[in-house]
Amino acid sequence: MKWQDSSHQTCSVARATSxxxxxxTLLVLRLLFVRVYKFSDIQQTLGITKHxxxxxxxxxxxxGVVFKHLYDEKYKRYDYRLTEKGTDLYAVxxxxxxxxxxxxxxxxxxxxxxxxxxxxxxAQPALTCSCCGEKLTPHNLALSMGPGLKKxxxxxxxxxxxxxxxxxxxxxxx
Amino acid sequence: MKWQDSSHQTCSVARATSxxxxxxTLLVLRLLFVRVYKFSDIQQTLGITKHxxxxxxxxxxxxGVVFKHLYDEKYKRYDYRLTEKGTDLYAVxxxxxxxxxxxxxxxxxxxxxxxxxxxxxxAQPALTCSCCGEKLTPHNLALSMGPGLKKxxxxxxxxxxxxxxxxxxxxxxx
DNA sequence: CATAACAAGTTCCATTTTGGAACCTGTGTA
DNA sequence: TACACAGGTTCCAAAATGGAACTTGTTATG
Numbered sequence: 001m002k003w004q005d006s007s008h009q010t011c012s013v014a015r016a017t018s019x020x021x022x023x024x025t026l027l028v029l030r031l032l033f034v035r036v037y038k039f040s041d042i043q044q045t046l047g048i049t050k051h052x053x054x055x056x057x058x059x060x061x062x063x064g065v066v067f068k069h070l071y072d073e074k075y076k077r078y079d080y081r082l083t084e085k086g087t088d089l090y091a092v093x094x095x096x097x098x099x100x101x102x103x104x105x106x107x108x109x110x111x112x113x114x115x116x117x118x119x120x121x122x123a124q125p126a127l128t129c130s131c132c133g134e135k136l137t138p139h140n141l142a143l144s145m146g147p148g149l150k151k152x153x154x155x156x157x158x159x160x161x162x163x164x165x166x167x168x169x170x171x172x173x174x
Numbered sequence: 175m176k177w178q179d180s181s182h183q184t185c186s187v188a189r190a191t192s193x194x195x196x197x198x199t200l201l202v203l204r205l206l207f208v209r210v211y212k213f214s215d216i217q218q219t220l221g222i223t224k225h226x227x228x229x230x231x232x233x234x235x236x237x238g239v240v241f242k243h244l245y246d247e248k249y250k251r252y253d254y255r256l257t258e259k260g261t262d263l264y265a266v267x268x269x270x271x272x273x274x275x276x277x278x279x280x281x282x283x284x285x286x287x288x289x290x291x292x293x294x295x296x297a298q299p300a301l302t303c304s305c306c307g308e309k310l311t312p313h314n315l316a317l318s319m320g321p322g323l324k325k326x327x328x329x330x331x332x333x334x335x336x337x338x339x340x341x342x343x344x345x346x347x348x
Numbered sequence: 349c350a351t352a353a354c355a356a357g358t359t360c361c362a363t364t365t366t367g368g369a370a371c372c373t374g375t376g377t378a
Numbered sequence: 379t380a381c382a383c384a385g386g387t388t389c390c391a392a393a394a395t396g397g398a399a400c401t402t403g404t405t406a407t408g
Contacts, residue, residue, distance in 0.1 A: 013271045055366095165208065
């Protein structure tokens with residue numbers, strides 16, 4: 001079976017990975033976060049071919065994650081910047097980086113550390129409940145049916161397989 | 175240039191995406207989080223070919239993210255479970271799912287919602303500072319040099335390009 | 349005892365995606 | 379006029395992927 005168009009997927013993770021679930025896209029986005037905006041800089045930093053980079057950037061533009069930005073009036077040259085949708089991937093970057101820091105660092109420790117400028121402290125970014133501020137784990141966070149899924153079920157617009165899958169996901173205990 | 179071996183990358187995001195930065199791996203991991211453990215169930219749910227799935231699961235086992243678990247003594251059958259390293263990808267899943275919920279949902283809204291069992295409320299998982307609990311954004315979180323990078327620089331074990339890149343990343347203001 | 353069913357793969361080959369190198373285009377500078 | 383630079387595009391070979399058929403080990407069924 002072939003890779004599906006994101007809009008046909010029910011699962012948000014599947015939809016999201018259809019945008020950045022490949023070898024390069026997340027790495028490109030990471031560079032945009034650290035202000036490496038220019039085509040040639042991205043290309044050289046990553047060692048990606050021009051062809052591939054053009055491809056990926058165009059996909060990101062199509063998806064509204066990135067936009068072209070005129071950085072040189074005289075030469076009419078454009079670089080690539082994150083839209084609000086793209087900037088909102090910040091948490092994804094941090095969380096992936098953190099996992100890598102923890103589990104993939106060599107004996108010398110992680111390459112970077114995080115500082116929260118407002119409180120001035122070295123911070124471990126953590127996923128917490130917006131309501132009570134407690135740390136979230138697979139054991140204390142549950143999924144429940146959202147309106148998008150409810151609609152699909154009401155309309156019969158969902159496979160038996162997906163139905164079972166979500167029933168399973170919602171039933172998770174402990 | 176070809177895809178690099180994770181251990182040769184300085185950046186934790188690059189190391190991490192060398193493990194799950196492809197079409198399928200994150201989707202496989204997501205199923206493991208919702209307790210779809212069996213080879214055949216994963217295969218059918220995702221529509222991935224057996225060949226590919228075998229490949230991905232073996233990679234995940236090699237990387238210590240997943241392990242084989244005997245679920246049927248009689249038939250000597252194994253399924254796949256998350257190790258601690260794999261379970262630690264929970265925040266990654268949630269954050270990606272959340273981004274998809276926000277930006278890729280259709281007009282009917284997100285497929286799922288989140289409930290924090292301890293406080294009983296519908297929760298928006300958020301990335302916060304472990305120290306003061308404030309929400310983290312690209313504007314209030316800074317990167318600083320970690321021991322892994324310091325060692326590499328001291329040893330001269332880093333390219334000029336990476337050096338510039340990190341200098342740039344650390345200099346980010348506002 | 350033969351046969352079928354099931355889970356978990358493996359093998360083979362055609363298709364698709366990617367990498368690498370060379371070429372193209374528009375603009376300004378020497 | 380020639381050259382440099384940024385940002386591509388074109389072309390082809392190499393690598394990754396998909397699809398279908400086959401394999402293996404085990405138990406259930408007639």
